[in-house]
Amino acid sequence: MKKKFFFLILILFFNSQAQSQQNKIKKNSFVRKGILLDYNSWNENVILESNNTKTTQKALAYGTGISFDWSETKARTGYGFNLGLISSFAVTGQSSTTDGYFVKRNSFLAFRGSFRYFQRINPRFELGAAPYILLNQLKWKSTESYTAKASSNIVFGFLLDNRYRLNRNWELIQALGLTNVKNSSITWRVGGGYYF
């Protein structure tokens, strides 16, 4: 838990490291490549089977991701892609119930690839739409009462992806969106990136 807190402190570190620079557009377009480190949180569904009855239960997945980011920026718009891994955990059910299905800190690895099309609101602020695909290795342990499995290991989603360019090298990312449209499951992505 403390590690997560210190990760959030990292965001503050990015902030304090940033330097005020004017980043005026000099070319028609430019390419940027960088590494992003971020905190991710989204919902998953668990399919439970007990006494030949199937039910679906929501789970919260969360983890730290690292990814490669590429973008081409023009005067007003731009596009890019992002590929990376998320070291994740998931929790479902309630510890307070004795007859329900409860699992905490279920660790798994997820791979995410996304495309981003963005509008440059101003030279330092990009507001984008980012459809993405999430492939995960999430497996749920079965118990005496329940057979459990992930509803899908391939998830499609959509993010409203905001990028704030603090200076030439450092960038802040804040993205909010839907992972599983059917269940209105919300995805969070918050972090920072270093661009070469």
Added chain:
Amino acid sequence: MKFSIVLIIFIKLISINVSGYAGFVSYGYKSCVFCHYNSQGGGALNDYGRAVFASEFASTLFLDKETTAEKLSESSGFLGSYELPWFIRPGAKYRGLWMLNEPGSKASNSKYITMQADVSLAVHFDQDSKFLFIGSLGYLPTPLAVRNSSGALQKPSQWISREHYFRWQALKELIVSVGLMDKTYGVRTVDHTAYNRSKLGFGQNDQTYGVQAHYSGSDWELTLHPFIGHLKQESQLRHQGVSLMYEKDLEDKIRVGGSVLQSQNKFIQWVRAGAHSKLGYGEGNSLLSEVGILQNKPKSATSQNGGYLFLENLGFISQGYYLLSQLEYFNQTLSSKTPDQFRWSFGLLSFPAPKSEFRASIINSRTQGDSGFTEDQWQLQTQIHLSL
């Protein structure tokens, strides 16, 4: 033009720094003292603050082309362009909030809340503004939580003063304020429900009587604020203590700082310590951040050490219009015994006309912990702020 020149000379002469919201650091306003009578921000705006709000921050989209920044500045007073005597500066502020909880669900419900309906008065005792009195009186509606209750909890609406203090500019660099005001600590965001306010005991009505001494160096500020609690509270509930805040400018639009606070009443001791930064980047964009720890030590129980984080990003769209993204984190014990609480507000912050503010945002609250899965909470909010 003449007015602007006189205003600038006046400000330079009395060496007051200036600001609006902390997010306006990107315009070079790193300190609150420029725009507010309270040198740590919040409360009534001074003449300069009113002029800046009207001419620099408010949208000019609906104004005709002949309305210049000078004209907007000149008409920013309480009675518009009618000039009041130099020794008196009245003001009024209304803030209303409409919220829709859990939109789209069966449990969805909406509410309208009058958050603030205040009148204020600043009295200048001399033309150099060395001696001032600032006070406010406002309508305090019955809190929603107790509005429909009965018995002891039932309280009528009442009047409240959130600030009344004497301000003395003892030296060019030193401002001493004595009276009722907000505690000096961290980033003073207008959102009183933000975790860096509500979880630390700096809510909308948590003001205290005390002495705030604010010293401004060439590129730093130091504020000491010993306080004795709110005299309207029962004596055993009053928090008595002291806070200290230091801020240092690293560059033109970058300020970092730190705060500590220690206080106690008959039942509990509080310790808060935090670091913050105000970063302006590009034209109109800003990032405010605050991270800290808190200790709540009940006199008859073991203490809890928690932590919090606050990030607020303002993305400039055009004059008077910003995209606002606010991210908050809180854990009561900084351990797996208590859940991580996250909150994300995302939406529009706008100043569509002078003396007005409009906000529209979605707020998602998420709880993450080992005790199990908790459904997110959702809220749609719109706010309207009007001032005179």
